[in-house]
Amino acid sequence: MRYAYYPGCSLQASAKEYDLSLKAVCNRLDIELVELKDWNCCGATPAYTVDPLLAMGLSARNLALAEAEDLSVIVAPCPACYKNLRKAGKALEEDPELREKVNDMLTEHKLDSIPKVKLPLEVIASDFDWDALEVERPLAGLNVACYYGCPVARPKGGFDNREAPQAMHLLVEKLGGQPVPFAYDTKCCGGGIVFTRDEISLDLTAKLLTKAKAAGADCLSVMCPLCHLMLDAYQSQAVRRLDTRFDLPALYFTQLMGLALGLGREELGLERNMVAPFSLLERMGLKV
Structure with missing residues (x-):
């Protein structure tokens, strides 16, 4: 292809x-x-x-x-x-x-x-034969909050169900992980207004993170650079507003795929993530 x-x-x-x-x-x-x-x-x-x-x-x-x-x-x-x-x-x-x-x-x-x-997820979900996936490092025991954000939910004529997208959920399952019930999977993170109305943006992000944590997620899987910026780089600022602190790694779905396919940390850019995922990965037997 x-x-x-x-x-x-x-x-x-x-x-x-x-x-x-x-x-x-x-x-x-x-x-x-x-x-x-x-x-x-x-x-x-x-x-x-x-x-x-x-x-x-x-x-x-x-x-x-x-x-x-x-x-x-x-x-x-x-x-x-x-x-x-x-x-x-x-x-x-x-x-x-x-x-x-x-x-x-x-x-x-x-x-x-x-x-x-x-979108990349569309290519992998619609054009690629999943039977050809060679999972070397299954994501067994990893609870994942699949977060689509606006890309799937907003534009008309997309590849997935706008109300209840499933592509990322199915991919995580194929990789051996466990998608958690997460009702906020298509809610906006507020990234588009972070520089003009940061208080609203951070409140939206804090709510997403809190709901993901409450659902039992070990990490989030995302597909948008702006969503990732909010959930990763702005995570500490967002949850600080709730007088709490937790580390919930936000990984691109391609990083999760790469882990399952046996790729290394440098190839996947894991060291660039602000909320470091390495202690979680080691705990789950996914050390890279």
Whole structure:
């Protein structure tokens, strides 16, 4: 399987461990990720606020780069990038006049056919044969709170059930772990407003962490760089508001996959996690 890979800005900086673990897992599964050459920022939310047409052009350029490489599917790990690429692709596919305007903005490659855009979990859940998974280090006894956040619950036309997603749950079970009942699996973490309304954002994060802990989770499994930032880097600030403290590792689902597949700590970027998972992993017999 061969896919265009659009890492986006987060995976080059604050979410480097997601980039490392995703590449390592895909390499083990013989999934080829071809990083787009000279990709650009998707514009996130600010670009659409300032200039919608320019924002459309930013995503269109990335779509055109994939098309130029004859790659029909783009893997976008960041939900903001995923949303913008999908939004642009749908609009350009349905509106020939808009596509003509946007193509006039593109200098290197014009956009003809629109590549599909998928999240990494979608690729692994929908395109990969799980019978081919070779689990070397089962996650036996590990209680996992599967947290999807907004990526699965919000955009229409996604790959999973918006109200009750199951892909990550099923994957954790396949890896030998135990998903815990966690009713907050699609609730917002508040990451989008952490710099403007931090008190609201931290309250939302604290609630998620508290509910996961109450459900008996040993760790959280996440799929979004911003969610991970809140649940990992901001964890101590969030729970401090409750006059309590606990260490609940938040791992990217690709890090959990990598552990089960026998990959090492450096390959998975585990040392980059702010809430260190190593004592938990050693206790569970998953020492790396």
